[in-house]
Amino acid sequence: METDLVPLLRNTLAGIIGVVLLAWFVSDEDRAIRSTRVTGPLSLILGVLWLGMVVFYAPIEKVQGIVQKIFYVHVPCVPAAYLGFLFTAVGGIGYLRTHKLSWDRVAQSSAEVGVLFCTLILLSGPIWAKPIWGHWWVWDLRLTSILVLWFIYVAYLFLRGLAFGSDTARTFAAIYGIVGTAGIPFVYYAIDIVQGSTLHPENPARAGLPPEMAWTLIVGILAFLVFYFYLTAQRLEIARVEEQVRRTLMAEQA
Amino acid sequence: MSPPGPRIAMAVLGKDLLLDLRTRERLGHMAVFAALVVVLLGLTLPTSRAARSDWIPALLWIVFLFTSLLGLSRSFQAETEEGAVAMLIQAPCDRGWVFLGKAAANLIALFGIQLWTALLFGIFLDVDWGPALPAALGVAFLGAAGLSALGSLLSAMSMFVRFRDFLFPILLFPLVLPLLVFASRMTATALEGGAISGLAWSALALYDWIFGCIGYFVFDYVLED
Numbered sequence: 001m002e003t004d005l006v007p008l009l010r011n012t013l014a015g016i017i018g019v020v021l022l023a024w025f026v027s028d029e030d031r032a033i034r035s036t037r038v039t040g041p042l043s044l045i046l047g048v049l050w051l052g053m054v055v056f057y058a059p060i061e062k063v064q065g066i067v068q069k070i071f072y073v074h075v076p077c078v079p080a081a082y083l084g085f086l087f088t089a090v091g092g093i094g095y096l097r098t099h100k101l102s103w104d105r106v107a108q109s110s111a112e113v114g115v116l117f118c119t120l121i122l123l124s125g126p127i128w129a130k131p132i133w134g135h136w137w138v139w140d141l142r143l144t145s146i147l148v149l150w151f152i153y154v155a156y157l158f159l160r161g162l163a164f165g166s167d168t169a170r171t172f173a174a175i176y177g178i179v180g181t182a183g184i185p186f187v188y189y190a191i192d193i194v195q196g197s198t199l200h201p202e203n204p205a206r207a208g209l210p211p212e213m214a215w216t217l218i219v220g221i222l223a224f225l226v227f228y229f230y231l232t233a234q235r236l237e238i239a240r241v242e243e244q245v246r247r248t249l250m251a252e253q254a
Numbered sequence: 255m256s257p258p259g260p261r262i263a264m265a266v267l268g269k270d271l272l273l274d275l276r277t278r279e280r281l282g283h284m285a286v287f288a289a290l291v292v293v294l295l296g297l298t299l300p301t302s303r304a305a306r307s308d309w310i311p312a313l314l315w316i317v318f319l320f321t322s323l324l325g326l327s328r329s330f331q332a333e334t335e336e337g338a339v340a341m342l343i344q345a346p347c348d349r350g351w352v353f354l355g356k357a358a359a360n361l362i363a364l365f366g367i368q369l370w371t372a373l374l375f376g377i378f379l380d381v382d383w384g385p386a387l388p389a390a391l392g393v394a395f396l397g398a399a400g401l402s403a404l405g406s407l408l409s410a411m412s413m414f415v416r417f418r419d420f421l422f423p424i425l426l427f428p429l430v431l432p433l434l435v436f437a438s439r440m441t442a443t444a445l446e447g448g449a450i451s452g453l454a455w456s457a458l459a460l461y462d463w464i465f466g467c468i469g470y471f472v473f474d475y476v477l478e479d
Contacts, residue, residue, distance in 0.1 A: 096472075148428050151424075152429065155424045158425075159411075159415065159421060162417055162421055171475050172476070175411065175475060178468065178472065179429065180428075182468055183428070186432035186433075186457075187428075189457060190431065190432035190435035190436060190457075193435065
């Protein structure tokens with residue numbers, strides 16, 4: 001198998017799956033929640049397959065040794081985290097335009113799951129960096145931008161938490177989600193000026209991985225994306241139940 | 255665009271400036287706070303001028319950021335205390351203009367504080383602004399503009415939220431990080447006597463422009479509730 005076919009295949013596959021699931025998710029909340037029946041077992045199967053491939057199939061890297069295997073956890077978190085933040089902005093815009101609560105729930109659930117994957121990126125990175133670079137942290141473009149992203153979306157969740165359940169909270173959260181997304185290119189550019197060159201390994205799509213490693217990575221990315229959708233749909237359901245409980249309580253008080 | 259928009263923006267600007275000048279509360283607190291921090295820096299930084307000169311641009315902008323935080327978080331307090339928000343909401347124009355008036359008033363206040371901080375750095379920390387002055391003033395103005403655009407929007411939002419004093423910096427800091435990086439780098443270049451690249455100027459101006467526009471367009475939603 002040609003090595004440059006791997007990134008092409010991976011990107012196309014991820015793109016198609018992403019677009020299809022995106023359309024599926026936002027068009028109907030019930031369907032999104034029902035999708036857990038598929039994504040739940042599928043993420044279990046893919047997860048087991050991925051773990052098996054990481055341990056038994058992917059070779060141990062010659063220079064870095066066993067530590068390199070963190071790569072199969074670290075990299076698949078990235079698309080899931082970005083997808084989470086993308087949905088946060090999409091849900092926010094949808095809510096501002098239509099004032100439909102289901103959009104707000106999409107934004108909230110995506111932000112929480114996005115922060116989860118972002119945290120995993122930030123935790124798994126330093127474990128690899130310490131033995132390889134000799135430092136837990138360097139002020140590198142990719143590391144720092146992910147860290148700032150994490151801060152932006154944690155602030156978003158704080159904002160939601162402190163103004164719980166009101167229309168004001170939803171509106172402000174939507175605005176902050178949009179402002180945060182607008183800030184991301186500046187964050188990238190600013191850190192780029194500071195650091196200039198990057199220490200971080202190249203994008204694996206361009207680095208020409210051996211097929212065993214590439215396939216393990218592809219399965220990992222798929223597994224994490226399916227898991228992302230599973231978690232988001234679960235969170236959506238919880239958010240909807242919360243809303244129903246709140247309504248019932250209000251109706252009883254009235 | 256409804257015609258009274260600019261007039262209302264000017265009225266909000268005029269009112270805020272008048273309030274700042276009459277009460278002198280906001281400006282006074284910011285000025286004293288900046289002076290205190292500069293004194294703390296003077297006593298804690300290494301004494302040799304060479305050792306601390308590398309730190310000066312970053313410290314200048316961090317002092318400025320913290321000082322601005324005090325002023326910005328108060329920017330909408332007067333409106334909520336006197337129930338003036340209800341009047342602002344009734345302004346017969348797109349509410350984006352109210353935002354522009356607020357942001358302009360904050361820009362003037364922050365730019366003034368920025369000059370004051372720079373003066374304090376000159377006096378207490380021995381910074382020689384001389385030849386760097388025109389460029390540094392430009393950077394200070396653009397930096398203050400970005401900070402007031404984003405700060406006015408976020409401070410209006412945090413007005414209606416619990417624990418606003420805690421929330422406001424957490425909302426603001428990650429988003430002003432690029433501004434702080436651009437501005438402190440540009441100030442450093444100016445102090446070293448180098449020419450600031452056109453790219454850096456445009457990055458800072460673009461930042462101001464984008465967040466100014468976002469503020470203008472979303473402010474309607476902020477005042478909605």
